[in-house]
Amino acid sequence: MDAARILVADDDREIASAIEKLLIMEGYEVIKAYNGLEALDALVSSQVHLIILDIMMPKMDGLTTMMKVRDSKNIPIILLSAKSEDSDKILGLSMGADDYVTKPFNPQELVARVKSQLRRYLQLGDKDSVNSTTKLTVGGLCMDLEKAELTVDGEQVKLTAKEFKILEFLMRNAGNVFSAEQIYERVWQEQAFSVENTVMVHIRRIREKIEINPKEPKYLKVVWGIGYKIEKI
């Protein structure tokens, strides 16, 4: 298969070419655009597998561009923005973005996110439709209950038995918040007593294995002072 082609749209030319170089090093083809309209033109002229889109751009901003792209294409879009509020992220994601990276970003993290999005889009795209009762899927997380295997964006991740059970419980009830006691009683099958720390440590370990940036988790989230949940994506 040919190298995936990525469209990078950012009005700051240095940032655009830095991202270009990073991605070329990883073996991708890159097209650059410096505003929303150029990005849309580039999409027409060549086939693109992923878009990295800055939000604050002249002529047409990133969010508008994204909505136009979404009218015809289903390719992954990673939003790039200096706006770091939760509300900005939620807005971007709800409008159709697959990921949201805040400036200044860690280049390696961006590359990891690009890889992750492309893997899902290129390799798992067809398999998504295979809906089996033995499989649990949340976003890029895919849990095979028969084989007791977990893949994140197609890449296998090794979990301990307890970690697997916690994740399974949360994935089955994706979007719901559970307290440490509830999780402990389900997973350990014992009376919960002073278990917050135990559960939290497990959660953290799982996060380190499945999240690209454990400090800003995409799937496994702590609801502070209340409990834990898997985000429903």
Place this chain on the structure above:
Amino acid sequence: MVIKLRRFSRSKITKFIAFSLTVVLITLTMVLSNYAINSRMNLESLFVKDYIKSDSFIYGKLSKSIHEINNHFINDTESIKPEPEYLYYITDGEITKHNASLEDILKQEEYLYKFKENVWDYGENTFKNVQNYVKEDTSLYLVFPKEYLEEQQQKWDMERDRLMPIAVSVIISLIVVILCVIYLMAVTGKIPEDNEVHLASYADRIYSDIQLGILLITLYFWLYGLYGFFGHYSNRDVLSMEQYYSIIMTGIISFVGSIVCGVIMLSLVRKLKARRLLKHSMIYAVLYAISRFIRSFFDDSRFEHFPLTKSLNRRQIIFTVASGGMVFLFLLFWAASESFIAGLIPVLIEGAIIFWYFHENNKTFDEINRGFQESLQEQMKSERMKVDLITNVSHDLKTPLTSIISYVDLLSKEELPESARDYVNILADKSGRLKNIVSDLFDLAKSTSGNLPLNMETLDLKKLIEQTLGDMEDEIERSDIRIKTSLTEAPVYIYSDGKKLYRVFQNIIGNAIKYSLSGTRVFIDMEYENNYINVIVKNTASYDMDFTAEEILQRFTRGDESRSTEGSGLGLSIAESFTWACGGRFKVEIDGDLFKVKIQFPVVGV
């Protein structure tokens, strides 16, 4: 030419000469007049040439003589001088009195005054309109002998000769004085350079009415003095010492009086010209001050230097005191006069005071409202500007930082010599730290400016602390600090933003681990205080804490001043700011080596 004339006429010297001339001439006039009067000079001699036609003769001699003779004849008194200057013959047919024979008298027929059958008959050289009468049916023959009259006429002419130069000089002086005064009035206040009226710096400072008072008093004393010193008569031909003294005194008081009056008159004229005569008077000043005082209660100028609330307070005091005064007056009037009208006056004034009080207070309230609205709008505007500023600066800082981090990363992937690789590593490290500082800075800016978006919900504070500790377990394990917790048994529900509160505890516990003395323990205690829950984090500092609790909370202050360790130095400030934003209280206490952070939240009853 005109300018030259003006320069001359308005010059100080000309004015001074005119003024001096006026003063000297007035003095001279007074002195001469007094001299003439003291010398018993008869002014009539100036106007009547013939002695026998003068009042001095007609009333002073003729009428008097007829009266004397008549009295002598009727009452038989010795009213006639032993040797009168006239000859007379009076008879009613029975009695006859005379000092000369009828024949002698009739010899001088030209000078005869004859009264017969109630009609006067006159000689040729006589005054022909005598109004005096003698007893009925009496005949009077009266003659002033020719010698006597001629002698008198001579004296009369001499007197005129003495008086004439005095009279002429007095009249000329008066004309000159009047001209000088007119000139001085015309030019006073004017200077050669322009046409404006200039007020004098000293004389014109005195209020007009006081000047007028001085003028009147001076005039009074002057005239009173003149009255006193004029007319010291003497029968001798030469003047006595006393008369000389009175003449000199007349001169002195006239000199002083005319100077004082002249100065004041000119000052008044200047003020009149400058249209300041009435305004620059004490009465005007007093009335103006009173009217301004009263007006100041209505046009807000009375309290304009006070804050609005203070002016309300002052007005209240005035209202209360004035009202009390009016009640007192009312009672006083009532008791004293029992008159309805008198009692009405304080009531009316009180009405005016009440009107004033409410009217003015209303104005102040309006002003307060307006100010309040304005400040509210101003505040909203500045809030919006603050948010915009933070957003814009944030964007402007983050964009170049993104480039730096990206290119440092690209650089680290290049083939580099060993030393260059070290440099790149330092750049990567520092740019990463810069990223954290910028991020912290904007979190802090947002929360201190009150623009931190909050997601408030009811949560368990105990659980939150446990979760935070679990999250930080690796960090705690790596250090040689142990955490000793003393949390509540049951969940403690508070209403707050969990994610922000997590940052608060993460920062506090992170700081405690970082700056604790090796091998010591960090204590985290929870305890109730009425309806509040306190979380207290205590640790033993590894360094000398030579700062106060306030100083440590200042932005960019860090526990140890060397600033060698990582972090933005904003951790504690962010913790404090976030705690307050999330509805809690934050306090730092330093006691020797003990560093204590106390966080307090109201407990929600669940």
